[in-house]
Amino acid sequence: MSKIQMKTPLVEMDGDEMTRVIWQQVKDILIKPYIDLKTEYYDLGLNNREKTKDQITLDSAEATKKYGVAVKCATITPNAARMPEYNLSEMWKSPNGTIRAALDGTVFRAPILVKGVTPYIPTWTKPITIARHAYGDVYKNTEMVVKGGSKAELLVTKPDGSQETSTIHEFKGDGIIQGLHNLDSSIGSFARACFNYGLDTKQDVWFSTKDTISKKYDHRFKDIFAEIFENEYKDKFEAAGIEYFYTLIDDAVARVIRSNGGYIWACKNYDGDVMSDMIATAYGSLAMMTSVLVSPDGVYEFEAAHGTVQRHYYKHLKGEETSTNSVATLYAWTGALRKRGELDNLPELMDFADKLEKAIIDTIESGIMTGDLYLISKLENKKKVNTTEFLEAVNETLKKAM
Ligand code: NAP
């Protein structure tokens, strides 16, 4: 069998710990035997980020803008404990944060459903996709601790030099304040990314904020979404038979719980951070989530939603057997290959991505799975396998499909 050819390279961002181990095995066992793989390789492992003073992360983001599609392995975001462990000269920033800021994107996360794993909300028969705005708000905040007797004000100096102030609070006792911002341009990109994704995947788009309380800040989000929808998307949505609707976040939460899934829930940055973990857990496992960052100019970065699975890696280093779930990492690869195939008009590459995803699901539904799923699967013939055995079992299924 001849290997599938590629035209444009994928931007490949390698990472850390257990997911780095899995990364190599995924390529060796499931990608390279079938595809003449073309990538531009960026090692975002923490050692190399230290060595390059994090320049490698910025370079990989630039390469993503140039080529249009990236696939990223999970990476360590250093904390105090990592400083001596990796002999770091600086506590380097989260690579995901750096890449998101460079691409100004929206992160879409959706659960991967398999038979045998019932969501904690059993009526959720279809996936719920969370679209998280990846710019601003509390992630770019300015905070202060304030002494009693202080008066805190918002002060804006306008381009003409004039100033506008507004009192936040006159503090009798000690307290705290926080300043947040967002940009009309970024909110507009967020709205367009959500509407485009809705059209791409033929799903309704829901958007929720707290605009009844935040009458200017959250209201601005609501207005920008409404305006862009009216002017640019209303007809397209009608033609596709899908809907956009806005509701207060409290109401959205209640509706989500009562729903059957099958829509995109657009969330502000913080809401999306929290709700995506809630959704992932409710569907069963963080390792069964797809995650893709989509920029307003149509650049895609596919990744796993979970971390580097440190606990399993330390077992692996001690020579102990691990049973780490590689599904989210595999879906990062299939997502990237399919998108590359779409952009380069390579139906064979898109078809391979479909077949590999089907082989993954079929393997798990045949009863072969890693420890995390073994704990929650209701299949009677279920069997727990180790990290490598799972990938090999997927390959056996895939061989039959090719
Ligand atoms: P984690 O990697 O998400 O793992 C936490 C726990 O969740 C694991 O110990 C494991 O539970 C379970 N788990 C997560 N992924 C799994 C998988 N694929 N298969 C099986 N079980 C899985 O979080 P962490 O270990 O606390 O964080 C490690 C590093 O990841 C941190 O340095 C953090 O900065 C980084 N991180 C990176 C990203 C990213 O790059 N996207 C995201 C989050 C965190 P059991 O131990 O019970 O088996």
Ligand code: MG
């Ligand atoms: Mg989070």
